[in-house]
Amino acid sequence: MTTTPDRTARVPFWLRWLVPALLVTIWLAVAGIGGPTFGRLDEVSSNDQASFLPAGAEATAAQNWQAKFRDSREVPAIVVIENGSAFTQAQLGQAAALAGRLEALGAGSTVIGPIPSRDAKAVQFVVPIDSSREVKDIVKELRDEMRASAPAGMQTFVTGPAGLAADLASSFSGIDGILLLVALGAVFLILLIVYRSVLLPVAVLLTAVFALCAAILLVFGMAKLGWIQLNGQSQGILSILVIGAATDYALLYVARFREALTHTRDRTGAALTAWKASWEPILASGATVIIALLCLLFSDLNSNKALGPVAAAGILCSLFAGLTLLPAMMALLGRAAFWPFRPGLLPPAEREPELATxxxxxxxxxxxxxxxxxxxxxxxxxxxxxxxxxxxxxxxxxxxxxxxQTDVILAASDAVDGQDALARHFNAGSGSPVVIVADETKARAVLDLVKASDGVGDANLLAAEGVPVPTGEPGAPLAAGAPAVARGAAVVPAVRDGKVLINATLDYAADSSEAEGVVDVLRWEVRKIDGGALVGGVTATALDTNTTAQxxxxxxxxxxxxxxxxxxxxxxxxxxxxxxxxxxxxxxxxxxxxxxxxxxxxxxxxxxxxxxxxxxxxxxxxxxxxxxxxxxxxxxxxxxxxxxxxxxxxxxxxxxxxxxxxxxxxxxxxxxxxxxxxxxxxxxxxxxxxxxxxxxxxxxxxxxxxxxxxxxxxxxxxxxxxxxxxxxxxxxxxxxxxxxxxxxxxxx
Missing domain, CATH: 1.20.1640.10 (Multidrug efflux transporter AcrB transmembrane domain)
Structure with missing residues (x-):
């Protein structure tokens, strides 16, 4: 590096003070707008697994057909009441009375149940929840109501797709607070140890935080316009990626700035020298990560497609912050940024040593x-x-x-405990049936094949009233509050555009690998009868997600x-x-x-x-x-x-x-x-x-x-x-x- 003369007197006032101050002011304004937006990300965020699948997936096509048979905005919650011994007639009556209380909550359409288990030690309700509302809040209301109203001495759980989604959302609730505090605290401690300075770690963290505020503003706008689909997973990765990348770029610039200060007393000249030396590797680094992340747009999974632009937006904001905000702060602070261990001028002979080795x-x-x-x-x-x-x-x-899905949540979960209770007393797939869309003329043959398939507990056609008939249990609901068909009675199926809907309850938990194996076999078998048949549902969604990801x-x-x-x-x-x-x-x-x-x-x-x-x-x-x-x-x-x-x-x-x-x-x-x-x-x-x-x-x-x-x-x-x-x-x-x-x- 050529010795840089002290040119402080020649640097115009606007370059020494006005430009850096203007850049810092602009970033303060961005942070002032983007910071409060952090708390609004839930408005444009969704954790619905089915929405992550590509339009061409079989589970997505089946879901689209389901929308023609019933309200596609509803997601089922399964309410389970478990007793240590068999329910008495009086206790069954008490349980039946709870259907009215659940209906009164107005979560969605008609509540089905109570449905007794084979061993008579548990009953379940199927409570459809309108997913256009806040599912987490509705599930909390259901849990509070069941704890208050269930017969004494019995355990209650709210599980199923809605219960698991609610607990998943609760697990992500720490992203806005705890995650950022832990990440920023760790970064501050490391920087304090490395630089033994007070101001420099603060300047680097401000760069990262302001970059995150800008990224949040950008991501919120894209999600609001419907360009991307945001979820809790992407939110967490965005925060971490921005803090890490912005800090990396800041450290590279700070190293060149500190080196430049050993060659000149001119803080503005040192800031410009450092910028000229670091902009190319920082830009190349940022461009590499951005373009690599945007390659996720070629993914067939909508969740991956969403993460690509979300994370790329974060890196872009980190890049701009590292090349504008931090140099501006360093130009204003000069050597004071490194207090109390300020770098001094090196003797001219040591600034650019002749290298032999x-x-x-x-x-x-x-x-x-x-x-x-x-x-x-x-x-x-x-x-x-x-x-x-x-x-x-x-x-x-x-x-x-x-x-x-029950293993995804590592914290205590009422929904996970509820799935265990369901498996103890009901067909393991109860509440999350496999859905088969078949041609009306071939429906009976498909239904018979499905019923006879290994791993299927029971299967029934969707009744013409539009309410799925509970399957896999010893009898019809005691108090359904909705049309139900007694076992063995003729069912008039619902027909939409020449298609019917079959609900099949599996012997395995809906989110298990065994259940995925059953779905895989069903898809091959039903197409031998009906080439246009579709197999969907919770299990099929998970199977298609895994296949697409691989x-x-x-x-x-x-x-x-x-x-x-x-x-x-x-x-x-x-x-x-x-x-x-x-x-x-x-x-x-x-x-x-x-x-x-x-x-x-x-x-x-x-x-x-x-x-x-x-x-x-x-x-x-x-x-x-x-x-x-x-x-x-x-x-x-x-x-x-x-x-x-x-x-x-x-x-x-x-x-x-x-x-x-x-x-x-x-x-x-x-x-x-x-x-x-x-x-x-x-x-x-x-x-x-x-x-x-x-x-x-x-x-x-x-x-x-x-x-x-x-x-x-x-x-x-x-x-x-x-x-x-x-x-x-x-x-x-x-x-x-x-x-x-x-x-x-x-x-x-």
Missing amino acids: GLEGQKGLWRATGNLISRRPRTVWTASVLLLVVASAGVLQLKAHGVP RDLVTIIPLVLAVILGILMLLLRSVLAPVLLVASVVLSYGAAMGVSAVVFNHVLGFPGADATVPLFGFVFLVALGVDYNIFLMSRVREESLKHGTRAGILRGLGVTGGVITSAGVVLAATFAALGVIPIMFLVQLAFIVAFGVLLDTVLVRSLLVPALAYDIGPRIWWPSPLGRPGAGPAGRPAPSAEELEARNVGAG
Whole structure:
């Protein structure tokens, strides 16, 4: 870096004060509008699993047909009353009287029940809930009413799709408060330790928080216009991603700003010098992540499509905050930002040392690391690769085929307990039937086949009155409050456009893998009779979601890799280096997934993983992992142009080591904060990304990449002129690896 003269007097007033103050004021206004919008995200958020499916999925097509038979806005809640012994006639009468109380709540259409179990130790009600209202609030009312009105000594539960959705929404309720507090607290503590400054961590956190406010405003607007579908999962990831990315970009800029302050007293000049040195890697990093996230638009799952633009909007706002707000604050604060350990001016001879080995001026950990790499580069990168390959073997244990919805919620859940109660006393699939849409002329044959199928407890046609006949129980409801058909009576089916609806209760819980297997078989069997038949319902929705998610892996991963490779080639003006960098990050991803699989199965005892976990893990780890390689290799290229490739590698590693490690620790800590939300998917994603980022920061970026690049030498930049054999700085021949090793040994 050329010595920058002290030009404070020449910098105009508007550039020193007005422009930075204006930028800070604009961001204050954005935060003032976006901050309050955070509490309104629930207005445009939905956690309905069925709405995440693509329009072409069979479960979606079946759901569309269901809408023609009944109010498609309704989602069933199953109310269960469980007794320690068989219900007496008097207790059954008390239970029957509860139907009126449930009707009085006005949750939706007609309440069905009570329906007694085979062992007479439980009864259930089917309570349709209008999903256009707040399902969580209605479920709470149902639970309060049942606790107050149920016969003494009996347990009550509200479960089914509505109960599970309500408990899922409650689990996400910590996103607005606890998640942010944990993430911001972790970031502040790390920055305090790294910089031993009071003002700088505050400035970096303000950058992250203001970026989040802008992202929330942007996402709220897109959701309000109907461009995206927002859910609690996307909200949590958005918050963490923005805080982590904005902090990463801020740390890179702060490192260049601090370095510039050692060359000049001019805070404005230092801020501009730092901006010129950091804008390209920050922009390349942000563009890589944004485009990788937008590749999710090619997913067949609407939930993945929604996350793509939501997360990309967050990175875009982080990018703008890192390149405008933080430089403006640094220009205003100058050295005061680092108080009490303000950087001083270096003597002119130390500002740009002549490099022979690349280790000059370095000390401590990064000098030792550079020394190891320069002496044994092939041993270092070979050992690193072998370690990653061994860790990747754990991928064979990964069970990412979806998990029952009752296992998704890790906290105490009344709905999960209710599902267990249903399984003890009723057909396990009671309350969440499989729905078959069949041709009217073939309905009887399809019904007979379904009834005879393994895993199906009972099946009935939807009655002409439009009310599903309760199935799988020993008799009709005691007090249905709606038309019901006695077992064995002729049913006049409801017909819409030549189609009928069949409800089938399974012997297995609706969210179990066994139930999915039954649905898979039913789809093949019913089409032998009716080629246009559709099989839908809760189980079919979960099955189609898992199948689509696994298909997305094959579609999205090549796209993401191609995008990242292209951006790296443009940034580094090379072909070989980007290919090796992408290969290293993919290997790091495999190792992270392998270790995660072992931890999930044998340490945390999870029954499996959501089918979208590998895809999300790949997008975040590969896109974010490349960030650190961008930060490293862009600086290595800069130093290589001045000092030669091998010296430039050691110099680049030394000057970026601290900042990149700090950035990795911060990002890992922010993603780890997702673990406070008791949802299995988020806990698993938190571990995968946090561990993967640390692995990438400590092993891949610190040892594997620099050692491999050092071993290859100038050819790493092929086919650019910098990669020609013997290419060195300023036209001088580059020293060989043996010459540099001898110099390093001599330097001690």
